[in-house]
Amino acid sequence: MGTRHLICIFWKGKWVIAQYGQFDGYPDGQGAKIVKFLAVARNIDNLKAGLEHHIYQPTTDEIDAIWAECEAWDEDREAQGLMYDRRMFGINQLYPSMARETSAGILGIIARASQTEQGEDGAEGGAEKKPKKIPVHLELEFANNTLFCEWAYVIDLDKEVLEVYGGGERKHDGHRFKDVGAEGDPVPAFICSFDFSEIYLMKSDKEFVEKVKKASDERAGVEEGSDEEEVLDLGEKEDEEGEDGVEGSAKGSSP
Template sequence: MGTRHRQAVITKEGDLKIQQYGQWDGYPDGQGKDILNYLRNGDLDRYQENLNKIPLINDEQIDEVNKDSNWTKNYPYLSRDCGSNIHQMIEYGVVKFVQHTDLEECQKWCEGFYTIDFQKGVFITEYYDNTVEFDLKKLPTEEEYLKAFVTEDEDA
């Protein structure tokens, strides 16, 4: 479903490395759950090592991507279709560079915001008016995570 979201990743040093727009499944039961599962099962040491090597896209690289008629295949991590798959791509060292989404613009039309903050050691999910934060060392189960987004009206 076309539920827009933004994913962000902050390094242990406090640098915003990833700020990416996604077009699909931006609700907690979609991208949120996928990110949670990555955080629970991925190699986060390798992820952070590779994350620190990723530069922000430069003008020459933008030209390279724009000239590539098959850019979504060759640079899938830049696509709005990438979603939470970017985290595995980072872990595997596939991501050559990233392009940041304009946060102010994204706040106007995104429903979900997902932040992995290694500096604070938390995974934050903002979905409409609900914000939840989980310690990266004590991540919830999928059920516990999703329960954080159930309103009293839905629970009844």
């Protein structure tokens, strides 16, 4: 299902990954995949190693070259009359770290890179090895598009916590996305967070999904109550204005 989302990694005091995803962004989809990855301590060590040595942000020219290569791949498949299959698109086959379908899979791609080296000819296991480089494109400002960014997940490797966001709210002091976008831009609304130690002890990802749902329902209830209070306050103010004889009030009509 098309549920757009962001999967972000915050490490060493800065954003290092902001992966845009197009599909299955719900907690029981991409959220559960993130939890399964984080539940294995070795994965986190490999992820850090991959982030340290194997990712890079391509320049505009490099991005253009990547897309040109992928388009050539797609045109070649079309010319051969091969069956339409989104998984076989050039971007998914050649540069999956840049693909909208990858989503939580970016964690495994980066973690595995730290376990794989390339020879100078590009083949794995070459005599002279060099770090395998993975292009990543930070789409952090998609977080400000709260109409379409339905879910956001932040893996904070400094604090060892996973944060879950859904919907939108106004910026405020201390908000994770406070410095993302313009001052008046909306940001994803915080729902709940999980320490890595808590994730290690979960019996299944269903436990994660249930806790997110409970926190989301509680937040929705608080917001509904706040809206009712605002309406009540407005009504009280109108009554007070009427008693003072303001135009349009009960004691004075408009001229």
